[in-house]
Amino acid sequence: MANRRAALRMMLGASAAIAAPMLAKAGTPQGRGRALYRDARAPVPDRVRDLIGRMTLEEKVMQMIALWATKSEIMNGMTFDPAKASSAYPDGFGQLTRASDKRGVAGVAGAAGATVNNGRTPAQTVAFINAMQDWATKRTRLGIPVLVHEESLHGYMANEATMFPQAIALAGSFDRDLMRRVQGQIAREARARGVPFVLSPVVDIVRDPRWGRIEETFGEDPYLVGEMGVAAVEGLQGTGKGPMLPPGKVFATLKHMTGHGQPEAGNNVAPAQISERELRENFFPPFREVVERTGIAAVMPSYNEIDGIPSHGNRWLLDGVLRGEWGFDGVIVSDYGAVAELATLHHVATDKEDAARQALAAGVDWELPDGEGFRTLVAQVRAGKVEQALIDRAVERILAFKFRAGLFENPYGDLRTAQRVTGNAEARALALEAARKSLCLLKNDGMLPLARSGGTVAVIGPNAAVARLGGYSSVPKQTVSLLEGVRAIVGRGRPIVHAEGVRIVQSEDRSADEVLLADPAANRALIAQAVEVARGAEVIVLAIGDTEQTSREAYARNHLGDRTELDLVGEQNELFAALKALGKPIVVTALNGRPPSWPSVVAGANAILECWYVGQEGGTAIAEGLFGIVNPGAKLPVTVVRNAGQVPFYYNHKPTARRGYLFDDASPLFPFGHGLSYSRFEIGTPVLSSPRIAADGEVRVEVEVANVGDRAGDEVVQLYIRRRSASVTQPVLELKGFERVTLAAGERRRVGFTLGTKAFRLWNRELKEVVEPGEVEILAGASSAMLKGTALTIG
Numbered sequence: 001m002a003n004r005r006a007a008l009r010m011m012l013g014a015s016a017a018i019a020a021p022m023l024a025k026a027g028t029p030q031g032r033g034r035a036l037y038r039d040a041r042a043p044v045p046d047r048v049r050d051l052i053g054r055m056t057l058e059e060k061v062m063q064m065i066a067l068w069a070t071k072s073e074i075m076n077g078m079t080f081d082p083a084k085a086s087s088a089y090p091d092g093f094g095q096l097t098r099a100s101d102k103r104g105v106a107g108v109a110g111a112a113g114a115t116v117n118n119g120r121t122p123a124q125t126v127a128f129i130n131a132m133q134d135w136a137t138k139r140t141r142l143g144i145p146v147l148v149h150e151e152s153l154h155g156y157m158a159n160e161a162t163m164f165p166q167a168i169a170l171a172g173s174f175d176r177d178l179m180r181r182v183q184g185q186i187a188r189e190a191r192a193r194g195v196p197f198v199l200s201p202v203v204d205i206v207r208d209p210r211w212g213r214i215e216e217t218f219g220e221d222p223y224l225v226g227e228m229g230v231a232a233v234e235g236l237q238g239t240g241k242g243p244m245l246p247p248g249k250v251f252a253t254l255k256h257m258t259g260h261g262q263p264e265a266g267n268n269v270a271p272a273q274i275s276e277r278e279l280r281e282n283f284f285p286p287f288r289e290v291v292e293r294t295g296i297a298a299v300m301p302s303y304n305e306i307d308g309i310p311s312h313g314n315r316w317l318l319d320g321v322l323r324g325e326w327g328f329d330g331v332i333v334s335d336y337g338a339v340a341e342l343a344t345l346h347h348v349a350t351d352k353e354d355a356a357r358q359a360l361a362a363g364v365d366w367e368l369p370d371g372e373g374f375r376t377l378v379a380q381v382r383a384g385k386v387e388q389a390l391i392d393r394a395v396e397r398i399l400a401f402k403f404r405a406g407l408f409e410n411p412y413g414d415l416r417t418a419q420r421v422t423g424n425a426e427a428r429a430l431a432l433e434a435a436r437k438s439l440c441l442l443k444n445d446g447m448l449p450l451a452r453s454g455g456t457v458a459v460i461g462p463n464a465a466v467a468r469l470g471g472y473s474s475v476p477k478q479t480v481s482l483l484e485g486v487r488a489i490v491g492r493g494r495p496i497v498h499a500e501g502v503r504i505v506q507s508e509d510r511s512a513d514e515v516l517l518a519d520p521a522a523n524r525a526l527i528a529q530a531v532e533v534a535r536g537a538e539v540i541v542l543a544i545g546d547t548e549q550t551s552r553e554a555y556a557r558n559h560l561g562d563r564t565e566l567d568l569v570g571e572q573n574e575l576f577a578a579l580k581a582l583g584k585p586i587v588v589t590a591l592n593g594r595p596p597s598w599p600s601v602v603a604g605a606n607a608i609l610e611c612w613y614v615g616q617e618g619g620t621a622i623a624e625g626l627f628g629i630v631n632p633g634a635k636l637p638v639t640v641v642r643n644a645g646q647v648p649f650y651y652n653h654k655p656t657a658r659r660g661y662l663f664d665d666a667s668p669l670f671p672f673g674h675g676l677s678y679s680r681f682e683i684g685t686p687v688l689s690s691p692r693i694a695a696d697g698e699v700r701v702e703v704e705v706a707n708v709g710d711r712a713g714d715e716v717v718q719l720y721i722r723r724r725s726a727s728v729t730q731p732v733l734e735l736k737g738f739e740r741v742t743l744a745a746g747e748r749r750r751v752g753f754t755l756g757t758k759a760f761r762l763w764n765r766e767l768k769e770v771v772e773p774g775e776v777e778i779l780a781g782a783s784s785a786m787l788k789g790t791a792l793t794i795g
Contacts, residue, residue, distance in 0.1 A: 037408070038143075044243065044403045048396050054142060057388070058091040060395045061378045063144065065371025068097035068336075071104030078105055078124065080131035082139060092140040094398060095147045096132065097369040099195065100125045100158035100474075118511070119159040119474055122193060122422060126413035129194035133411040145411035147402055149333075149368075152198035152236075152250075153216055153472035154182075154615070156190040160477050162427040162616065166470040166593055167202060169438035169612035171218035171637040172675075174716040174740045176231040182434055183235025187250045188421045194413025196245060196405040198236065199253045199300065199333075203229040203286040207648040209641065210266025212552045212561030215470050215593025215613060217261055219637025220650045220672065222282050223735045226289035229254070233294040241295035245405045253333060254290055256302035257311060257322065258283045262648060266562050268554040269303040269345070277728075279306070280763050282652075288326050297330045297401060301364070303338055310346045312338045313355075318363035331397045333366040334359065336555075339373040352376060357386055365394040423477040428617060435621030437714075440610040440634040441676040442596070447539070447585050447606040449628025449678055453493040455538030459483050460501045460530050460579065462572070463591040464543040470593050470613030471510075471552050478616060482543050482589060485619030489627050497537060499530035501575045510548040513559045523571040527578050539585045541626060544572045544601070545592030552593075566597035566644050573600055580604050589622055595640040595670075602669060610636070628678060633714025633740065635675035635783065639668045651784040652731035673718050673735075673783035679709030679745065683717060685788040686780045692793040695771045698756035699792060703780040705751060707743035716740045717751045717780060720787060724775040727764050733784055760794060 036042050037051035052060070067074065074085040101119050102108040108118060120128065129148055137143045151157035154164045164170065164182050173179070183201075190198055205225050206217040218228040236252040237245065245251060258279065259272025274283060290296050299322060301311035311317055312334055322328045342348055342355035349355035356373030357380065367374040380386040402408065421427070441448070450457070459482065467479035480488075487496055503518035503526065534540050550569050552561035567573065577600070579586055588605040590596045593613050602608065609632065611622050624630040641649045642665060649658070651672035660666040682705070689700035705717050719737035723730045737753040755778070760771045773795025781787035 040409050044400055047403050048399045051142065051144070051399055052392060052395055055395070056091065057381060057391070058378055059142065060391050061374065062089065062091045063094035063395050063398050064366055064374045064377070064391075065093055066095035066097045066366065066368050067093055068103050068369035070370050071096070072106070074132070075104055078102070078120075080128050080135070082131070082135040085132070085135050086139060092136060092142070092144055093146065095149060095366060095368070098150055099129050099148050100150060100193070122158070122160055122418050123415055125158065125193050126415045126418060129413045133194070137411065145402060145407040147197055147405070147407065148195045149197040149199060150190055150195045151472050152186050152190060152200045153202070154470070155473065155476070156186050156195075156198075157472055157474045158190075158193070159475050160423055161189050161474060162186075162423050162431055163469050163473050163476045164431050164434050165438040165615040165618070166215045166613035168215050168217060168219060168593065168637060169614055169634075170434065171224060171228050172440050172612065172634040173434070173437040174224070174635055174738050175437055176227060178434060178437055179228055179231035180235035181430060183232045185427050185430055187236045188248050189418070189427070190250050191248055192414055192418035192421050194411065195250065196407065197251045197253070197298070199255065200236070201229055201232040201252065202255055203290060204256055204258065204261035204302070205282060205286065206261035206638065207650050208262050208266040209566055209594050209597065209638070210563050210644060210647060211261065211263060211268060212554055212563070213268060213471075214261075214595075214638070215551065216472065216553075220639060221637070221652065221735050222285040224637055224738070226286040227738075229286050229290045230293050233290055233296050237295060237297065243295075243404055251297035251401070251405060253298040253300050254287055254296050255300035256335060257287055257299055257317065258302055259304055259306050260302040263304055266564075266647070268562055272302075272304045272306050274306060277763055277767065280767070284321070287322070291322070291326045291328050296328070297404070298333050299328060299330065300333050300335050301338065303335055303341070305346060310342055310348060312364055313342050313348060313358040313362050315362045323363065331365045331401050332363050334364050334368050336369045337372075339364065339367045353380060353385070356380070360386065360390050360394065365397050431615050432617040432621055435614045435618045436624065436630045438612060438614055438634050439621060439625045439630065439632040440636060441632040441678075442608040442610050442670055442674070443602065443605060444607040444676055447587055448609070448626065450539060450587070450626050452490055452627050456495040456497055456536055457486065457490065458534035458537035458540045459486055459496060459498045459543070460534055460540055461543035461575070462500060462502050462504045463545055463589075464498060464541075465500070467616060467618060468545070468547065468591045468613050469615065471548060473510075473548070476616040480617055480619035482541075482591075482619045482622050485621070485623030486541065486626070488620065489623040489629065497533050499533040500526055501530040501542075502526050502571045504547050504570045504572070505549050507549070508547070510552070512549065513556070515549045515560070517570050520571055524574070527571065527575050530575065531578050531582065534579055534582060534584065537584060539587065540579055540582075541587050541589060542576065542579060543589045543591055544568060544576070545590050545596070546594065564644060566594065566641065568598050568601070573598070576601050576604065587626065589626070595636070595638050597641050597643060597669060599642055599669065631678045631711060631713040633675070633677060633716070635673050635716050635718075636670055637672070639672045640670040642669045652734055654729050655732055671783055671785040673716070674785065675716070675783070677709070677713045677715065679707055679711050679713035681713070681715040681743070681782060682706045682708050683715070683781050683788070686719070686778045686790050688778065688790060688792055691791070695773060695795050696757055698754055701737075701753045701755060701778055701780075703751050703753070704748060705741060705743065706748040707745055710745050712742065712744045714740055714742050715782060718783065719753050720779045720784065721755075721759065722777040722779060722789070724777065726762060726772055726774065728762070730762065733779070735784075
């Protein structure tokens with residue numbers, strides 16, 4: 001904290017010349033006696049100290065809550081009502097949950113932001129935020145602006161904003177720079193509307209594909225997730241640990257700490273039966289990496305429990321590890337409803353008052369989305385149940401957050417800027433680039449790429465004529481389906497025919513609680529139609545997978561999203577079998593948020609292109625991949641299992657795992673890091689700068705990669721280590737580096753990595769983090785299953 005405060009003083013002192021004219025332009029009083037907290041030239045800690053000294057208990061507690069369903073209390077119809085706000089919240093309020101949706105508007109149920117009707121237009125969003133900030137800064141006693149937060153998993157979740165490929169697809173790109181640029185565009189679009197705070201990225205490692213939220217993650221590997229998490233935060237907030245939020249940037253939230261990606265039985269919010277060693281070796285590292293390398297502003301605890309203690313009430317997790325060991329000095333924000341769930345779901349609190357006490361004591365500063373429990377804190381302080389010091393501690397962090405965001409100088413949105421940067425040509429081009437780089441070729445017997453001229457192409461399947469965006473999506477300005485993309489690419493070169501084949505679910509309403517599969521009898525009639533349509537085709541492109549309903553966040557008992565089986569739902573396997581019986585080549589395009597554990601399809605298809613939920617420009621990118629305009633180069637960020645019986649299956653397992661099963665294959669359907677190309681690459685044995693290093697030393701590793709094919713393409717050079725011995729059991733492999741490179745046909749390049757103590761440290765028997773002497777194998781290759789190695793001695 002001391003380093004952050006010193007940096008704040010330096011930054012604000014250097015920017016005084018810029019801040020003063022801005023204040024004068026805004027009409028802020030400049031005369032003698034003006035409150036220190038209003039002076040942008042003053043260091044943030046001093047501004048915080050001055051402001052909190054002026055606040056009543058009520059004003060402090062109101063800073064710790066947010067409004068979502070309770071937005072109805074400050075609205076008249078769709079618009080902000082200052083009179084109602086003053087009546088309902090005379091002491092102000094700290095945060096607004098999702099200004100872009102219509103939550104709280106009479107007659108709008110849920111308002112999850114998934115449809116145009118449930119979301120505000122950009123103009124309505126900016127008008128609402130600006131009216132609210134005008135009230136907060138001019139009509140409350142101290143003029144404290146409101147912080148607005150939004151969702152931004154793979155795009156600002158608001159109408160007309162750009163929707164990029166889903167998080168798991170972006171992770172599969174293995175491209176840090178791409179991640180930074182994507183998140184930078186998301187930040188620009190959100191900040192222009194007056195939103196300085198977003199609830200992303202997700203850095204949970206995922207080890208259970210039954211879990212419906214797998215699409216939100218960056219995969220199963222701690223190193224990959226950490227690297228992508230760092231890049232995402234740098235894109236949203238800017239690089240480094242600077243104290244002030246730069247223009248066009250937003251504060252990010254690291255979530256969900258932790259164990260969320262391996263819940264019991266694959267059920268969302270279920271207990272994470274994980275030991276402290278496992279936490280420190282695998283689940284903590286991505287969070288720690290982001291905290292130590294970036295200026296991450298906020299962290300969100302997970303819904304689940306670890307060792308009997310829910311994360312929102314876990315002092316060891318939030319105060320001991322996060323703030324104590326790693327030095328995190330930002331705010332801790334609750335997940336939606338999670339404070340109340342200490343009482344209603346986990347039953348470790350007797351009521352919402354007790355839940356609020358436990359969360360506050362553990363270190364939670366802000367309660368989202370409505371502050372249900374924290375609203376009781378005024379009465380609890382007055383009754384002697386809560387220490388005033390705990391309130392002050394949380395409010396100090398909240399105020400520092402607002403000062404760092406620049407809200408006291410300019411809390412407003414700018415509609416003209418929003419219209420200029422949102423979904424513009426540059427954003428579309430970036431979404432297309434991201435989609436191209438997210439395509440992962442899982443199988444190819446030579447069928448791909450297809451020729452752009454020739455016989456009829458049958459584009460079949462429930463996901464052929466729809467742009468699947470995945471969870472936490474809104475409605476962008478435009479989308480491109482696979483069918484549209486193929487027609488645009490092929491033009492008159494080949495006849496295109498289309499049939500739906502089957503319908504997966506009865507409704508496309510993403511916010512619907514009940515999920516009903518389509519009628520099997522109706523689907524079999526559609527299959528018969530598809531077979532007739534495809535009968536005269538030369539090749540079949542089959543678009544199958546999931547919908548936003550069949551794999552999603554299970555946020556309530558009546559809104560489920562996890563599954564017990566991983567194969568295709570509905571009659572999609574029947575559709576594949578019927579088309580396969582025609583004897584024609586079948587190319588499968590997988591549009592989904594979970595890995596494709598479809599053994600019959602994998603065995604029978606000529607080629608499989610994993611597209612994931614590939615974003616608004618996905619149809620163009622997929623078509624380019626099918627017809628060879630783009631050479632797929634992404635890799636799998638997860639291990640793909642054959643069936644749910646193999647779960648959990650991850651490449652970095654311990655030596656005694658994966659021994660085998662009766663009557664089944666123990667190998668995965670596809671290994672972590674797998675991904676093919678239309679070209680061929682050779683990756684050499686790693687060359688070390690020295691065969692031996694000291695325990696505190698480092699080694700330079702160089703790997704030669706060559707494109708020995710006849711066309712340009714991308715390869716991801718993956719660097720792993722394997723310990724020959726250690727004081728505690730170690731994974732059979734650990735990813736420690738990767739680099740995506742583009743090579744022309746015949747081109748060779750050396751890729752370099754530096755491995756130091758961070759790469760070799762482990763948690764010994766006493767749970768001390770050390771580098772142990774011994775032999776370590778350094779391996780490189782194109783996937784976790786295709787490696788060449790050389791030995792390094794440490795110590």
